[in-house]
Amino acid sequence: MKEIIASDYSIWIGENSLSKLNISSYSKVAILVDENTKKDCLHKLPKIDNSILIEIQSGEEKKNITTCNFIWEQLTKNNFDRNSLLINLGGGVIGDMGGFCASTYKRGIDFIQIPTTLLAMVDASVGGKLGVDFNGLKNQIGIFNYPNSVIINPEFLSTLPENELKSGFAEVVKHTLIADKNLWNKIISTSFNELIWEEIIETSIQIKNKIVESDPFEKGERKKLNFGHTFGHAIESYYLEKGTPILHGEAIALGMMLESDLSDLTVIEKETINIFLYNFFQIPELPPKHEIIDLMKGDKKNKDGKINFSLLNGIGNCSIDNLFLADDL
Numbered sequence: 001m002k003e004i005i006a007s008d009y010s011i012w013i014g015e016n017s018l019s020k021l022n023i024s025s026y027s028k029v030a031i032l033v034d035e036n037t038k039k040d041c042l043h044k045l046p047k048i049d050n051s052i053l054i055e056i057q058s059g060e061e062k063k064n065i066t067t068c069n070f071i072w073e074q075l076t077k078n079n080f081d082r083n084s085l086l087i088n089l090g091g092g093v094i095g096d097m098g099g100f101c102a103s104t105y106k107r108g109i110d111f112i113q114i115p116t117t118l119l120a121m122v123d124a125s126v127g128g129k130l131g132v133d134f135n136g137l138k139n140q141i142g143i144f145n146y147p148n149s150v151i152i153n154p155e156f157l158s159t160l161p162e163n164e165l166k167s168g169f170a171e172v173v174k175h176t177l178i179a180d181k182n183l184w185n186k187i188i189s190t191s192f193n194e195l196i197w198e199e200i201i202e203t204s205i206q207i208k209n210k211i212v213e214s215d216p217f218e219k220g221e222r223k224k225l226n227f228g229h230t231f232g233h234a235i236e237s238y239y240l241e242k243g244t245p246i247l248h249g250e251a252i253a254l255g256m257m258l259e260s261d262l263s264d265l266t267v268i269e270k271e272t273i274n275i276f277l278y279n280f281f282q283i284p285e286l287p288p289k290h291e292i293i294d295l296m297k298g299d300k301k302n303k304d305g306k307i308n309f310s311l312l313n314g315i316g317n318c319s320i321d322n323l324f325l326a327d328d329l
C-alpha cells in the first residue's frame, strides 16, 4: 500500500487501502452511494456497525442542490452531530456533492472519499474542489475543502464500464503530457489491458497533487491542469446543449488534440499525440468552429477578451496563460 501526503490528509492507494478506514472516533457514520456503487462497491467495504446508507440516483443531472437537500435531510433526520462522518463511495459526482454536503452540514463534518471511478481516483478526489451544478452551469456552487482521507482501491475498477474507464484515462494522459514524459512513453507503448492501475494511479495522483499543493486556489501553476480543457469543455457543452451528451474524457481527448496543434511541439510529437488519442478514444466529430469559439469566449480563464490556453512546451512540460484572439484560432 502507498501513502501520498496531500496538504493535511493522506491518500492511501492499494488493495489493502480499505484497512485505513478509521471510523472509531465518530458518533455516527453515513455512507453515500448511488444505485451502481450500492450494487457493485458497497459489499467491498468493511462492515460498519450502526452506519446509515444514503442512496441517491447516479448521473451528472443529479449533481444539484435538490439532491443536496435530500442528503442534508437524511443527516438531520438521523440526528447527525458535528462529530459525525460521511463516507462518499462513488465517482466524481458522489465525491464532489458528498464532500460539499459534509463541508456545509452544521458548518462542516468530517468526510472520507472512496473513489470508485478512474476519473475520481486520479482527478476529482485530489485538490479539494467540491460542489454542485446550478442553472445548467457546471460546478457553479461550491467550495474548496479537504477530506480526512482518500482511500483508493483499484479493485473497484473491475466493475466500471469500459467507456467510463477510458473516460478517466483521458485525465491520466493529460497528466503525463503536462508533467511526465516517461509515463507518457510507457502508456503509448503498453497495451491498455496490461497497464498496472496501482502504478498509473499513484503516479498520476503525484503529478496532480504536486501541482495543486504549489497553487491550491488556481492563481498560476494549477492552470496547467487545464491543458485540453479549454476546447474540451466547449466541446462537452456543445454536445450537452444539443441533447447528445458525450463522455468528459472523449471531449478532453479531442481538446488535447486541438490544443497540441497550438502547442510548441515538433511535427513528430504532434503526430504521435494525435495518433495515440485518435486510436484510443472515441473521438467525437468536431463541432462547427464558430459555435466552439462562441462557447470558449465564455471561459472563465479568459483575459482581456482573449482566449486563455495552457499549452505544451514539449511532451512533459506545460506553459500557462497563452492568450489567443478568437480570429487567430
Ligand SMILES: NC(=O)c1ccc[n+]([C@@H]2O[C@H](COP(=O)([O-])OP(=O)(O)OC[C@H]3O[C@@H](n4cnc5c(N)ncnc54)[C@H](O)[C@@H]3O)[C@@H](O)[C@H]2O)c1
Binding pocket: 034, 035, 036, 037, 040, 041, 058, 059, 060, 063, 090, 091, 092, 093, 094, 096, 116, 117, 118, 119, 120, 123, 124, 125, 126, 127, 128, 129, 130, 138, 139, 156, 157, 158, 159, 160, 161, 164, 167
Ligand atoms: N473535484 C474535482 O477536482 C473534479 C475533477 C474532475 C471531475 N470532477 C467531477 O467529477 C464528475 C464526473 O465523475 P465520474 O466520471 O466519476 O462520473 P460519475 O460519478 O457520474 O460516475 C460514472 C458512472 O459510473 C458509475 N460507477 C461509479 N463507480 C462504479 C464502479 N466501481 N462500478 C460500476 N459503476 C460505477 C456511477 O454510478 C455512474 O453511473 C463530474 O461531475 C465532474 O465535474 C471533479
